Amino acid sequence: MTPQVSAFRWVPPFAQGYALDHRVRWALEEAGLPYDVILVDREILDGSEYRAWQPFGQVPAYRDDQVELFESGAIVLHLARQSEALAPTTAAGFARVTAWVIAALNSVEPHAKNFVGLETFHAGEPWVKDYRPVAESGLRRKLTGLNVWLENREFLEGRFTAGDIVMSTVLRELTDSGILNDYSATRSYVDRCVSRPAFQRAIQAQLEDYKRNTPPGISD
Known part of the structure; x- marks a missing residue:
């Protein structure tokens, strides 16, 4: 069967381009694998059939002839096992890619979402002023370590891999905050990654789905 990935039928403008199915679409595009998109809305997400595929009612979920999976990191690693475009074929090389995927999701993403969420979801709330320095400090510790690693590297492991996706x-997600401007190697790295044609195709496909399914009376 052609691989299938679930994606939101539509999201509000602030979230467009950031829903996590784009990670999976990007990996599939880099690997040159065809895929079908299964568009879902709240009713589908809460249904028993979808929950049997994705227990938490989120996107993305993925299936092919071998597996049914959920969680974007797990899906990307599954795809990396199928394509040398996404990871080396050696056990050691694949283990390094796995380490970077986990580092992105466990070491960096919680701090990034914590920081960005202050303005996205809590702007104007009285506690934000006092908490923001704490959130920023935690994020900067991670960005400092990553920036040192990237100073003389084009990608995390010398070549583009699923870890970079x-x-x-x-x-x-930190771009609009401006914080990456203090970490030149990291900012250049992000620019290098998102300039890849496969990334552009993945994002454009996601945005086209949203545009086609914009609810009446809502500007996209």
């Missing part, structure tokens, strides 16, 4: 999509 996950790490750069985590970091991309």
Whole structure:
């Protein structure tokens, strides 16, 4: 069967281009694998059939002839086992890619989302002023370590891999905040990753789905 990935039928403008199915679409595009998109809405997400595929009612979920999976990192790693475009074929090389995927999701993403969420979801709330320095300090510790690693590297492991897909999509959420401007190697790395044609195709496909399914009376 052609691989299938679930994606939101539509999201509000602030979230467009950031829903996590784009990680999976990007990996599929890099690997040159065809895929079908299964568009879902809240009713489908809460249904028993979808929950049997994705227990938490989120996107993305993925299936092919071998597996049914959920969680974007797990899906990207599954695809990386199928394509040398996404990871080396050696056990050691694949283990390094796995380490970077986990680092992106466990070491960097929680701090990035915590920081960005202050303005996205909590702007104007009285506690934000006092908490923001704490959130920023935690994020900067991670960005400092990553920036040192990237200073003399084009990608995390010397060549583009699935680790770069996950790490750069985590970091991309920080672009509008301006914090990456203090970490030149990291900012250049993100720019390098998102300039890849496969990334552009993946994002454009996601945005076209939203445009086709914009609810009446809502500007996209």
